[in-house]
Amino acid sequence: MQGVEVLSASFSYHTKPFHVVAKEGLQTHYLLRLQTEGRCRTRIDGALVPVEPGDLMLYAPDMPYELHVEEEERGNGRAVASGDYFVFFRGAWADEWWKQKPRPVKMRVSLDEALVPLWRQMIAEHRRQSEQSAMLLDYLMRVVCLTVDRLCSEQRPMKGNAFLAYRMKNYIEERATTLFQLKDLARHCNVSVSRAVHLYKQFFGKSIIQYAQEVRLKVALERMLYTQTPLEVIAETSGFPSYTYFYRVFKKEFGVSPQQYRSERSGALET
Incomplete structure (x- = not known):
């Protein structure tokens, strides 16, 4: 086996507690797992640590792997809600x-960078199960691995306004599926609301509300494509105040209704 074999690539959304303990590791394959929504915990150097949206985990075959998805405090009480992309792979190149x-x-990693689109393409190719798809998956997996290395090498300690701006961005990604208010974000970052609004727009060229809505739409898209959850439930649990509002925002962004989009794209993924 000279290249990379993708054994499984998908999006997972947990609504019930989920636990995995593999003390001897995954044995024969590597795992990349990107948390996109909610929280879970994993064991690193003997301690259970939180995994939040934007956290990418990397495991070699001989590394112990432990994952716990449990109830957490949500807007309407305690619930299990954890979403992630994952890929299991192996091969000489890996x-x-x-x-x-x-x-x-x-x-x-940032959830709005190139990694998520690459992952979605891998999922689509893996579902096709053809000889050509196997070749494409080989190259896509290499691109993902090299992209991970680039993102790792580009990470630098941030100070001052840059640190505050990215702290706000992380806060939005972690809490977009709840109806948080600007004052909550400002309090978390220990700045005034006006300061938070100005600083975020200065660094990212869009408002806090705009980015929160982008994240909510991405969460909704993932659930629409990779789960059978009813659209009304998706709207509510993705952070939209009502299905009517979600429908209006979605159609404005994509030009079609959520139902039409789901039908067309789900069919394309299965071909």
Whole structure:
């Protein structure tokens, strides 16, 4: 096996407690797992640590793997709600890639960068199960691995306004599915509301509300494509105040209704 074999690639959304303990590791394959919504916990260096939206986990075959998805406080009480992209893979190229340099078990990445679109393409190709798809998956997996390395090398400690701006961005990604208010974000970052609004727009070129809505739409899209959850429930649990509002925002963004989009895209993924 000279390249990379993708064994499984998908999006997982948990609404019930979920636990995995593999003390001897995954044995034969590597795992990349990107948390996109909600929280869970994993064990690193003997301690259980939180995994939040934007946390990417990397596991080699011989590394112990432990994951716990449990109830957490949500807007309407305690519930289980955790979403992630994952891919299991193996092969000679993967072995060489892993040996090249040490990598963290958990690293922070932006959910609006190139990694998520690549992952979605891998999922679509994996579902096709053709010879051509296997070749495409080989190259896509290499691109994902090299993209992870680039993101890792580009990470730098941030100070001052940049640190505050990205702290706000992380807060939005972690809480977009709840109806948080600007004052909550400002309090979390220890700045005034006006300061938070101005600083975020200065760094990212869009408002806090605009980005929160983008994240909510991405969460809704993932659930629409990869789960059978009713659209009304998706709207509510993705952070929209009502299905009517979600419908209006969705159609404005994509030009079709949520139902039409789900039907067309789900069919395309299955071909």
